[in-house]
Amino acid sequence: MSRIIALLCFAILLLSSVHASKPSKSKFAWVSFLYGTSYFTPLRVMQASLRRSGTPYDIVTLVDTDVGPYYRRILESDGTIVLDIPKKIDNSYAGDAVFQDRFAAVMSKLNMFNMTQYEKIVYLDADTMMIDQFHKSNDVLFKCGDLCAVFINPCIFNSGVMVIKPSSKLFEDMISKVSKLHSYDGADQGFLNSYFSDLLSAPLFDPEKVGNEKLHGNYRLPTPFHVDHFLFYQRGKWDMPCLQPRILEFMGPAFLKPWNWWTYVILDLSWEWLHIKQNLPNSESEFFPFLCYLGFTAVVFLGVRIFLKSRTRGALMKRVQQKKMSESVLLLQSLTTGFAILLVCMYIAFCMINPSMHPSYAIFTFLLWSHVLTPTVYFVYCVVSFQPHQSARTEAQLLNKTILLASIPVATLFFFSFLWKLLGIIFLFKKISFLIVAAFVQIFSFFAFFGFTASLWIKSYENSKDHI
Numbered sequence: 001m002s003r004i005i006a007l008l009c010f011a012i013l014l015l016s017s018v019h020a021s022k023p024s025k026s027k028f029a030w031v032s033f034l035y036g037t038s039y040f041t042p043l044r045v046m047q048a049s050l051r052r053s054g055t056p057y058d059i060v061t062l063v064d065t066d067v068g069p070y071y072r073r074i075l076e077s078d079g080t081i082v083l084d085i086p087k088k089i090d091n092s093y094a095g096d097a098v099f100q101d102r103f104a105a106v107m108s109k110l111n112m113f114n115m116t117q118y119e120k121i122v123y124l125d126a127d128t129m130m131i132d133q134f135h136k137s138n139d140v141l142f143k144c145g146d147l148c149a150v151f152i153n154p155c156i157f158n159s160g161v162m163v164i165k166p167s168s169k170l171f172e173d174m175i176s177k178v179s180k181l182h183s184y185d186g187a188d189q190g191f192l193n194s195y196f197s198d199l200l201s202a203p204l205f206d207p208e209k210v211g212n213e214k215l216h217g218n219y220r221l222p223t224p225f226h227v228d229h230f231l232f233y234q235r236g237k238w239d240m241p242c243l244q245p246r247i248l249e250f251m252g253p254a255f256l257k258p259w260n261w262w263t264y265v266i267l268d269l270s271w272e273w274l275h276i277k278q279n280l281p282n283s284e285s286e287f288f289p290f291l292c293y294l295g296f297t298a299v300v301f302l303g304v305r306i307f308l309k310s311r312t313r314g315a316l317m318k319r320v321q322q323k324k325m326s327e328s329v330l331l332l333q334s335l336t337t338g339f340a341i342l343l344v345c346m347y348i349a350f351c352m353i354n355p356s357m358h359p360s361y362a363i364f365t366f367l368l369w370s371h372v373l374t375p376t377v378y379f380v381y382c383v384v385s386f387q388p389h390q391s392a393r394t395e396a397q398l399l400n401k402t403i404l405l406a407s408i409p410v411a412t413l414f415f416f417s418f419l420w421k422l423l424g425i426i427f428l429f430k431k432i433s434f435l436i437v438a439a440f441v442q443i444f445s446f447f448a449f450f451g452f453t454a455s456l457w458i459k460s461y462e463n464s465k466d467h468i
Contacts, residue, residue: 046129121165128247128250136222149199157413174195205219259356371410382453409449
């Protein structure tokens with residue numbers, strides 16, 4: 001009998017533990033939208049910043065059909081609830097003059113207004129990020145009204161951060177007016193500004209005064225809940241008494257987003273974004289692609305060495321001898337060719353380097369290709385065009401001088417990098433001005449390199465003709 005009682009007690013404890021471990025359904029949720037995979041990593045970074053803030057509410061991603069199982073599994077392993085878009089909504093503004101192809105699927109974001117399984121949701125764009133420098137939690141947003149958003153533009157609210165009270169009736173009414181209301185941008189933001197045209201006159205939500213009562217109606221959100229990252233550079237590291245940003249969005253052109261390696265040269269906040277990215281679970285290693293880039297560089301060097309030892313050099317020399325061009329014309333031609341080689345090497349670097357590669361690896365590879373491959377290819381050009389009829393020892397001396405001259409732009413770059421760090425440049429316009437000056441100095445350095453190198457080879461070529 002005692003054994004039966006013990007087994008019953010054990011069963012009761014087991015059932016109670018299972019029931020306690022079952023997660024309770026959240027009445028609030030942070031919601032995002034993903035179509036395609038170009039914003040997959042930014043979405044993970046944004047949601048990681050959410051978890052860092054300690055929010056207890058659901059983190060949900062609405063995904064389109066073009067998001068495959070692999071990406072869904074990673075999101076789920078992060079702790080994200082992945083839901084298929086219930087209703088695919090075509091963009092009826094596709095024929096407008098302001099329409100852009102990247103807005104083809106954005107109208108499906110309206111499905112979040114029909115997520116009635118939640119009492120309140122906060123929608124976040126994938127290129128947003130929580131700033132915990134001032135506030136650890138933004139859960140106070142769920143105390144706002146039926147629709148809340150920030151007017152970053154004085155006349156237009158931005159749909160990148162919105163508080164929404166889902167309603168099937170509201171959703172059906174919105175769908176019926178999609179093709180009827182004007183959209184200034186040919187996308188969801190323009191439509192929502194037309195649909196909620198009275199939001200500009202709505203009261204301002206004050207998170208400091210809100211209590212346990214439920215707010216009804218629409219509210220304007222204070223600016224700290226949706227801040228353009230460019231404000232950081234215009235005002236100098238949030239040096240504004242009235243602004244303590246809670247949610248940041250990387251607005252502006254796509255090439256200024258923090259997942260592009262070249263933004264790390266001028267945009268300090270990209271490093272904050274990278275810090276979160278590096279701590280993501282299941283993230284792929286970027287060191288192997290970097291080794292592949294180094295291998296490609298080694299192959300090019302090997303090919304150059306094989307070429308220099310071949311007997312087929314000087315193919316262009318006969319053509320030069322026939323034209324009998326003056327030394328000044330040859331020098332101008334060599335300078336033009338040098339800059340063409342430089343541009344080609346830089347273009348190859350931009351095309352071949354993965355934009356989302358770690359900035360340290362990417363910048364090093366770009367400098368390697370532009371400052372090492374360029375002199376190497378230019379040296380080959382000089383050998384082909386002005387092959388001297390002299391000993392291998394003399395040719396080796398020319399090669400040594402060429403390599404020495406190639407250090408001019410490299411040394412210039414390192415000097416400006418050291419000066420940059422020494423000055424501690426913060427403001428964006430100062431950084432851009434500094435970059436322009438550095439770029440012009442780099443161009444002058446390459447001009448000196450191409451000019452002096454060409455002069456050496458041309459003189460060697462002229463001397464070789466005199467001895468024939």
